Amino acid sequence: MAASDTVPAVTLHAGTALRGWGGLGVPGREAQGEDLRALTEGVPTLSRGMGRSYGDASLPPPGVTAVVGTRRANRVISFDPDTGLLVAEAGLSLREIVDVFLPRGFFPPVSPGTWFVTLGGAVASDIHGKNHHVAGTFGAHVQWVVMRVASGDIVRCSRTEHPELFLATLGGMGLTGHVLEVAVTLQNVSSPWIWREAMKVPTFDALLDGLETSSDWEQTVAWIDTLATGRSFGRGVLMRGRWARPWEAPAHFPPAGIEPVVPFNAPSFLLNDWTVKAFNELYYHKQVFRNVVGPVTPRGWFTPLDAVHHWYRAYGRAGFTQHQSVIPRSAGREAVRTYCETLAAHGGTGFLCVIKDCGAEGDGLLSFPEPGMSVALDLPNTPDTPALVDLLNEMTIERGGRIYLTKDTFTRREHFEAMEAARLPRFRAVRDTWDPTHRIKSAMSVRLFGDEP
Amino acid sequence: MSMRVVVLGATRGMGREVARRLAERGDHLVLLGRKQEDLDAAQADLEGRGAAEVVTRVFDLADADAFEPAIDAAASALGTLDAVVVTASLFGTQEDLEADLGVTAQLLDVNFTKTILFCEVARTRLMEMGGGSLVVFSSVAGDRGRRSNGLYSATKAGLSHYLEALDHRFHDQGLHTLCVKPGFIRTGMTEGLDEPPFTGEPDEVSRLVVAAMDRKAPMVYAPRIWQLVMLVISFLPRFVMRRVGF
Numbered sequence: 001m002a003a004s005d006t007v008p009a010v011t012l013h014a015g016t017a018l019r020g021w022g023g024l025g026v027p028g029r030e031a032q033g034e035d036l037r038a039l040t041e042g043v044p045t046l047s048r049g050m051g052r053s054y055g056d057a058s059l060p061p062p063g064v065t066a067v068v069g070t071r072r073a074n075r076v077i078s079f080d081p082d083t084g085l086l087v088a089e090a091g092l093s094l095r096e097i098v099d100v101f102l103p104r105g106f107f108p109p110v111s112p113g114t115w116f117v118t119l120g121g122a123v124a125s126d127i128h129g130k131n132h133h134v135a136g137t138f139g140a141h142v143q144w145v146v147m148r149v150a151s152g153d154i155v156r157c158s159r160t161e162h163p164e165l166f167l168a169t170l171g172g173m174g175l176t177g178h179v180l181e182v183a184v185t186l187q188n189v190s191s192p193w194i195w196r197e198a199m200k201v202p203t204f205d206a207l208l209d210g211l212e213t214s215s216d217w218e219q220t221v222a223w224i225d226t227l228a229t230g231r232s233f234g235r236g237v238l239m240r241g242r243w244a245r246p247w248e249a250p251a252h253f254p255p256a257g258i259e260p261v262v263p264f265n266a267p268s269f270l271l272n273d274w275t276v277k278a279f280n281e282l283y284y285h286k287q288v289f290r291n292v293v294g295p296v297t298p299r300g301w302f303t304p305l306d307a308v309h310h311w312y313r314a315y316g317r318a319g320f321t322q323h324q325s326v327i328p329r330s331a332g333r334e335a336v337r338t339y340c341e342t343l344a345a346h347g348g349t350g351f352l353c354v355i356k357d358c359g360a361e362g363d364g365l366l367s368f369p370e371p372g373m374s375v376a377l378d379l380p381n382t383p384d385t386p387a388l389v390d391l392l393n394e395m396t397i398e399r400g401g402r403i404y405l406t407k408d409t410f411t412r413r414e415h416f417e418a419m420e421a422a423r424l425p426r427f428r429a430v431r432d433t434w435d436p437t438h439r440i441k442s443a444m445s446v447r448l449f450g451d452e453p
Numbered sequence: 454m455s456m457r458v459v460v461l462g463a464t465r466g467m468g469r470e471v472a473r474r475l476a477e478r479g480d481h482l483v484l485l486g487r488k489q490e491d492l493d494a495a496q497a498d499l500e501g502r503g504a505a506e507v508v509t510r511v512f513d514l515a516d517a518d519a520f521e522p523a524i525d526a527a528a529s530a531l532g533t534l535d536a537v538v539v540t541a542s543l544f545g546t547q548e549d550l551e552a553d554l555g556v557t558a559q560l561l562d563v564n565f566t567k568t569i570l571f572c573e574v575a576r577t578r579l580m581e582m583g584g585g586s587l588v589v590f591s592s593v594a595g596d597r598g599r600r601s602n603g604l605y606s607a608t609k610a611g612l613s614h615y616l617e618a619l620d621h622r623f624h625d626q627g628l629h630t631l632c633v634k635p636g637f638i639r640t641g642m643t644e645g646l647d648e649p650p651f652t653g654e655p656d657e658v659s660r661l662v663v664a665a666m667d668r669k670a671p672m673v674y675a676p677r678i679w680q681l682v683m684l685v686i687s688f689l690p691r692f693v694m695r696r697v698g699f
Binding site for chain 1: 465466469477494495497498501502503639640641644
């Protein structure tokens with residue numbers, strides 16, 4: 001692979017005060033507070049929730065040292081148990097929603113791989129989860145949003161009030177305004193437990209078949225061992241689940257469990273082909289039996305890594321990023337296989353490669369998922385990572401796919417524009433209407449959307 | 454079994470989180486606070502989180518004449534009282550306080566005199582109703598006098614002493630006194646200050662406080678590590694404190 005000539009528009013560093021989840025960031029601070037209306041009064045540059053986006057989406061552009069931190073603005077404004085409609089301030093996290101509402105039979109309509117996400121962040125990333133093929137993205141369940149837009153005005157938008165602003169805000173990476181309040185319909189669940197089936201699958205084709213034939217399950221996801229080559233290439237674990245029926249669930253409420261912390265960055269020698277290989281072997285073979293069936297806690301099912309605080313430190317000081325793309329169904333199964341083979345060949349040193357079949361595209365102007373196969377792989381940051389991201393992006397473009405901005409750190413503007421050629425003009429038009437001078441921007445928008453630094 | 458609790462300072466910071474934990478287990482709450490607008494928002498939040506009942510009343514800790522009417526009204530609204538939680542207090546940096554004696558006088562008055570007067574009213578009423586818990590937020594700052602926050606910490610030292618004595622005096626008569634000593638916690642009060650090690654979150658504090666209320670502990674440090682930190686600090690000789698500029 002040729003050395004990269006990419007010069008990211010914003011240079012990120014390890015050990016800075018404001019960081020993306022991948023560990024790199026910029027100097028600066030969060031202005032936190034419980035009153036978002038007061039905090040956003042002068043229309044600051046950007047709002048940030050829990051900082052779980054991997055790269056620079058929640059970081060300020062060069063020269064700006066403060067972002068609004070929304071996580072303390074987390075009041076419930078109203079909840080209607082008859083309809084499940086929750087109205088809350090933007091800083092309320094999915095974890096709090098689960099803590100407060102699961103005992104009452106309600107759950108976020110969409111759960112990503114972490115609950116450390118605020119409502120504002122869930123809207124800005126238009127998050128998706130294991131139920132995308134049946135429930136769509138988070139945005140599909142959002143009824144309205146109250147925002148502070150660039151003019152300083154406070155605007156309520158929905159599919160009927162300022163619909164273009166609303167749709168641009170779903171998956172708009174926080175660039176259309178500061179989200180103050182979100183109204184979202186929670187899902188009424190049949191029990192607080194998940195009924196789960198997990199099975200070892202020996203080949204790539206069998207894994208994709210498994211995802212397709214499991215589409216009547218509410219939740220599906222698969223994991224591939226990218227280090228297994230040759231005949232065992234594509235071996236993995238297929239997981240499917242649904243909310244347990246009351247008679248299938250244990251009588252007690254799911255226990256909270258312990259939450260260990262990774263106390264410091266692991267030394268870099270710990271992460272190499274051998275340790276990852278060992279991890280993947282263990283992960284594949286931890287299922288002693290071919291199939292595992294039974295009830296599991298929602299926490300263990302949706303967010304296994306949330307239990308380990310600061311798990312990113314396992315990647316060491318240099319941090320990591322992730323590449324997540326969706327390869328559209330129209331590109332064919334072979335396109336997914338060759339893409340994954342390239343991952344296995346070049347990006348083997350990552351822990352988990354997660355694949356998931358996506359359902360219909362949502363109505364957010366820049367929402368990530370579209371019908372096809374989403375492939376996500378953690379990549380430890382090394383000097384070669386930007387070049388690898390280039391390669392993966394080129395393959396994604398060839399296949400007519402796109403990437404998930406929330407995970408991205410190194411994509412170049414021209415690649416992003418090639419992926420989003422059809423959708424970007426409409427998003428830009430809405431943004432230019434509501435914020436002609438691009439007062440609201442981020443390190444990511446300077447890198448990918450061409451904002452002036 | 455749900456409790457009937459008065460919370461002073463439930464609209465923000467640590468008081469807000471304590472009220473939330475109580476709401477989430479279905480308690481009945483009376484919120485005392487300075488602004489009706491903030492009280493209304495807190496009421497909606499706590500009702501949304503599962504409180505059995507939330508009543509609000511505008512209240513200012515600076516106004517001692519209002520103490521008895523407020524506690525009486527709370528008791529009659531809820532029928533009885535199981536606990537009174539006091540989290541309200543003023544804060545100022547040593548520099549700001551030294552620059553303005555008027556502000557200093559106000560802080561000394563509210564954090565010490567008025568808080569203790571309110572506690573006297575609350576504990577009298579709790580004991581009349583057969584006992585209950587008086588939960589008061591002091592601070593680790595009250596454990597030692599430091600160069601950086603002497604005026605604020607003096608009010609907390611006095612408050613901690615009062616609460617310890619109250620526990621000894623009325624423990625046998627059914628009054629449970631809980632002195633809460635938070636370390637450095639990320640709230641609006643500490644926004645913009647440099648964060649020391651062991652900085653805590655209000656939500657973590659609230660869980661420890663509610664657990665301490667349930668087991669009727671007389672004192673709780675939050676986060677827990679501060680108990681150990683203050684144990685070490687309480688044994689530091691003066692010359693060491695002076696040398697390290699503590």
